[in-house]
Amino acid sequence: MPAARRRLPGARLRRPAVRAVHHRAARAGPRHRHRRGRRAAPRSGTGGLARLLPEFGEPESEAASAEERARLFELMLTLLVRLADRGPVTLVIEDAHWADRSTRDLLAFLIRNLGGTPLLVVVTYRSDELHRGHPLRPLLAELDRVDHVRRAELTRLSRADVAALTTALLGDEPPPGLVERVHARSEGNPLFVEALLDSDGTLACELPESLRDLLLAGVQRLPEETQDVLRDASGGGTRIEHALLAAVSGLDDAALTRVLRPAVEANVLVVDGDGYAFRHALIREAIHDDLLPGEYTRLHTRYAEALEKDPRSSPPGACGSS
Numbered sequence: 001m002p003a004a005r006r007r008l009p010g011a012r013l014r015r016p017a018v019r020a021v022h023h024r025a026a027r028a029g030p031r032h033r034h035r036r037g038r039r040a041a042p043r044s045g046t047g048g049l050a051r052l053l054p055e056f057g058e059p060e061s062e063a064a065s066a067e068e069r070a071r072l073f074e075l076m077l078t079l080l081v082r083l084a085d086r087g088p089v090t091l092v093i094e095d096a097h098w099a100d101r102s103t104r105d106l107l108a109f110l111i112r113n114l115g116g117t118p119l120l121v122v123v124t125y126r127s128d129e130l131h132r133g134h135p136l137r138p139l140l141a142e143l144d145r146v147d148h149v150r151r152a153e154l155t156r157l158s159r160a161d162v163a164a165l166t167t168a169l170l171g172d173e174p175p176p177g178l179v180e181r182v183h184a185r186s187e188g189n190p191l192f193v194e195a196l197l198d199s200d201g202t203l204a205c206e207l208p209e210s211l212r213d214l215l216l217a218g219v220q221r222l223p224e225e226t227q228d229v230l231r232d233a234s235g236g237g238t239r240i241e242h243a244l245l246a247a248v249s250g251l252d253d254a255a256l257t258r259v260l261r262p263a264v265e266a267n268v269l270v271v272d273g274d275g276y277a278f279r280h281a282l283i284r285e286a287i288h289d290d291l292l293p294g295e296y297t298r299l300h301t302r303y304a305e306a307l308e309k310d311p312r313s314s315p316p317g318a319c320g321s322s
Contacts, residue, residue, distance in 0.1 A: 077114070084119045089119045091122070095126070096124065097129040108139055157190055165194075182203055195211040212289070
């Protein structure tokens, strides 16, 4: 889903998990939230909840033991149940792919123990961020076995969806052709749609710096040798054959497979037939744009030499187009 602000196990829950409860308490207004929250919480438990919500006073202690952490989970459950007694409650946990262990443990605890409480827990996460070793995967597998848990897969936005989002962002009907260009470049990713629209309502010619940093973050966590080959792959378009990448990189089949495996496991690349494709075209664009002038020239020289030797391995589209 990124997320600890303090070292206390209880306090680490705050970033994704407690925001909704904090908002619920805040809605009561400064004059009533303290009194309202204490009515919903157990009389003896507000000191524990203070680790998460300042509305409940001062924490009982500076350190949180395993026993105190378990008690905090119980207090959180009791608070939610009592709030639900007054009317249906929805708890939203966003970006769970960033959640730390305490947040994941709290989520599992709540879902196992809520029973028939009129409380809806909505958890969002980016499936693209869940590499094969991601710690959220075991929890998702566990929750899939719970009868009252439902998983909804959200596909990328259609052209009509992008048109509606673009109109909402611009506050007016988009000019002719803009929706098609935004849809093609963003590939229906709503975050990218928003990032690619300039303030003047046009499609950004270059990747915004914030989006570039986001796209490269997953790449920069990979081994240096894997990053080197991804730079090589970026010159061949969104999809590239294994044989062509081996020729350009100078690696044999076994070495190339070993070097690329971390990129596949991290969801930067996906296996596509006899080759590889970048998970999103903008990842390739960000990597390619990050090449230094000398790297760019040498890379495209190697592509020209490889394609001259075997024209059948030519990638679709213009080589190295950005």
